[in-house]
Amino acid sequence: xxxxxxxxxxxxxxxxxxxxxxxxxxxxxxxxxxxxxxxxxxxxxxxxxxxxxxxxxxxxxxxxxxxxxxxxxxxxxxxxxxxxxxxxxxxxxxxxxxxxxxxxxxxxxxxxxxxxxxxxxxxxxxxxxxxxxxxxxxxxxxxxxxxxxxxxxxxxxxxxxxxxxxxxxxxxxxxxxxxxxxxxxxxxxxxxxxxxxxxxxxxxxxxxxxxxxxxxxx
Numbered sequence: 001x002x003x004x005x006x007x008x009x010x011x012x013x014x015x016x017x018x019x020x021x022x023x024x025x026x027x028x029x030x031x032x033x034x035x036x037x038x039x040x041x042x043x044x045x046x047x048x049x050x051x052x053x054x055x056x057x058x059x060x061x062x063x064x065x066x067x068x069x070x071x072x073x074x075x076x077x078x079x080x081x082x083x084x085x086x087x088x089x090x091x092x093x094x095x096x097x098x099x100x101x102x103x104x105x106x107x108x109x110x111x112x113x114x115x116x117x118x119x120x121x122x123x124x125x126x127x128x129x130x131x132x133x134x135x136x137x138x139x140x141x142x143x144x145x146x147x148x149x150x151x152x153x154x155x156x157x158x159x160x161x162x163x164x165x166x167x168x169x170x171x172x173x174x175x176x177x178x179x180x181x182x183x184x185x186x187x188x189x190x191x192x193x194x195x196x197x198x199x200x201x202x203x204x205x206x207x208x209x210x211x212x213x214x215x216x217x218x
Contacts, residue, residue: 009066045188048200049178063138064123
């Protein structure tokens with residue numbers, strides 16, 4: 001039996017995750033646009049951040065528990081083969097191997113759901129804080145092309161330099177700008193919001209790409 005790849009496991013999980021569904025992201029993006037058009041600039045910015053943060057954490061969680069599931073399936077495959085072979089009533093090693101593979105192919109798929117449920121709780125607990133390295137690993141596993149400096153500027157606490165296309169005076173990241181807003185009850189100007197909007201849209205495009213990607217081998 002060929003085990004599902006980490007990418008395949010992730011894509012299956014993403015397809016059933018509400019925060020990462022195309023319709024949800026598009027609806028939330030539209031709501032932010034409505035706020036922006038009504039001149040509720042700060043509310044629009046904060047709304048976009050919430051959608052981004054929730055989606056990023058869900059992506060982290062999925063990456064972690066599917067990685068654990070993949071590792072567990074690989075170990076179980078070997079253990080099942082070892083346990084079955086002495087008890088198979090066939091005349092040759094080749095036939096024993098084939099029969100073991102048939103039984104394993106029937107057993108392992110039924111374990112994917114239970115394994116993911118077990119690993120999900122720990123992964124969710126470990127995904128309460130944004131971890132840029134995990135997010136990058138998730139996108140890489142999904143074979144999604146992304147601009148590292150722009151993802152960092154959106155999700156990291158600080159960056160060494162502004163990414164290309166951002167024409168602002170300071171290097172405050174989008175994540176840190178949100179934190180400062182919350183703690184100071186500040187505001188976001190229309191000019192700043194317009195400059196940062198592409199960062200959100202690019203990240204949403206990455207997520208929408210994972211939702212639309214066919215479930216094939218990585």
